[in-house]
Amino acid sequence: MSKQDKESKRKPYPSDVKDEDWAKISHHFVHHRKAGRQPTDPREKLNALLYLTRTGIAWEYLPHDFPPKSTVFDFYSELCASGLIETMERDLAAKFREKLGRESTPSHGLIDSQSVKSGCGGEELGLDPHKKVHGRKRHMLIDTLGIILIVLVTAANVHDKTAAELMLRPKALESIPRLESVSVDSAYRELKLKTRAGDSIRVDVVEKLAGQKGFVPLPVRWRIERTNGWLMQWRRLTRDYERTVAHSRGMVFVAMTGILLRWSRDSYDAPWLASARSLAASAKSG
Numbered sequence: 531m532s533k534q535d536k537e538s539k540r541k542p543y544p545s546d547v548k549d550e551d552w553a554k555i556s557h558h559f560v561h562h563r564k565a566g567r568q569p570t571d572p573r574e575k576l577n578a579l580l581y582l583t584r585t586g587i588a589w590e591y592l593p594h595d596f597p598p599k600s601t602v603f604d605f606y607s608e609l610c611a612s613g614l615i616e617t618m619e620r621d622l623a624a625k626f627r628e629k630l631g632r633e634s635t636p637s638h639g640l641i642d643s644q645s646v647k648s649g650c651g652g653e654e655l656g657l658d659p660h661k662k663v664h665g666r667k668r669h670m671l672i673d674t675l676g677i678i679l680i681v682l683v684t685a686a687n688v689h690d691k692t693a694a695e696l697m698l699r700p701k702a703l704e705s706i707p708r709l710e711s712v713s714v715d716s717a718y719r720e721l722k723l724k725t726r727a728g729d730s731i732r733v734d735v736v737e738k739l740a741g742q743k744g745f746v747p748l749p750v751r752w753r754i755e756r757t758n759g760w761l762m763q764w765r766r767l768t769r770d771y772e773r774t775v776a777h778s779r780g781m782v783f784v785a786m787t788g789i790l791l792r793w794s795r796d797s798y799d800a801p802w803l804a805s806a807r808s809l810a811a812s813a814k815s816g
Contacts (some may be wrong), residue, residue, distance in 0.1 A: 540595040541595075544584075545584045545788065547577055547791065550795060552573055555622070559572040570597045572605070575602050576605075578596035578597055578602040579602055580784065580787075583764050583781055584764050584788065585766075587766075606777070609780060615784060618787055619790065622787060622790040623790060626793060627675070630675075633708060635679075635706045636673035636706065638711050638713070639672060639679060639706070640750065641670070641671050642669075642670060642714070642751070642758070643667050643670070643690050645661045645666075645668075646667075646767070648769070649769040654683070654684060656685030656686045656687030658687060659687065664686065665686050666686055666770045667688060668683055668782060669690065670682075670757070670782075671712070672753070676753050677757075677790070678757065678782065678783070679705075680706075681697075681783065682697035683779045684775070690717040694718055695723070700725055700728075703723075703731075710732060712734070713734045713736055713750045714751075715735070718733065761785055764788070766785075767781060767782065
């Protein structure tokens with residue numbers, strides 16, 4: 531039995547890419563076959579990467595029915611270096627939005643950060659003085675569905691406003707040409723953003739309620755807290771185990787890719803998505 535046959539006959543894991551998922555992303559992994567030993571199936575390497583990110587295990591503990599850890603790690607490094615993991619996630623996001631009757635890119639976004647402890651050191655580490663966390667900070671821009679659009683990873687001591695200005699420079703916003711406004715919390719007060727054309731992006735500061743104690747969902751901004759909750763279900767993200775910021779950033783896109791693949795399945799019927807699909811269907815019929 532060949533190696534390819536063994537890969538296709540193993541029992542599936544819940545994180546595996548299904549046939550309908552692979553049909554949506556396989557064009558990103560076109561490669562030419564050469565004489566001699568054939569390369570490992572990219573779908574199987576992606577399965578291993580999703581399994582690792584979802585379960586939070588170390589590279590050395592990948593199950594034996596996946597490709598070797600060195601093969602999967604090299605595959606992941608290439609995804610990060612080439613930007614393919616980000617391209618794939620953006621492609622899935624655009625198609626998912628269009629499926630719900632929306633434009634491929636949003637006009638409104640939400641910005642926030644998430645500090646996480648470092649698991650093994652590496653570059654860009656610091657102490658978040660507010661949350662008393664030593665490690666890194668993930669700065670994210672999402673749309674109102676909760677889909678991640680842009681991610682910047684910095685040391686945890688970098689101020690949110692400073693990072694947002696770096697993350698949302700005009701060139702970075704080329705991929706989101708319709709963006710007109712963003713919702714932020716008070717940490718981003720005085721934030722000023724401009725598009726590539728020089729137009730100002732409106733920044734809406736959503737303040738805490740008077741006398742608020744503990745967590746209270748705030749209008750619109752609760753959606754980014756929901757996205758943070760989704761990411762924490764991908765256990766590799768509960769701490770930052772990557773030694774480089776490129777790999778740390780890449781893990782966020784791996785998780786979001788897995789989430790989008792699940793959302794895009796016809797069988798996925800979460801209550802929030804069911805209502806969105808209903809609105810899209812009624813808009814089409816109208």
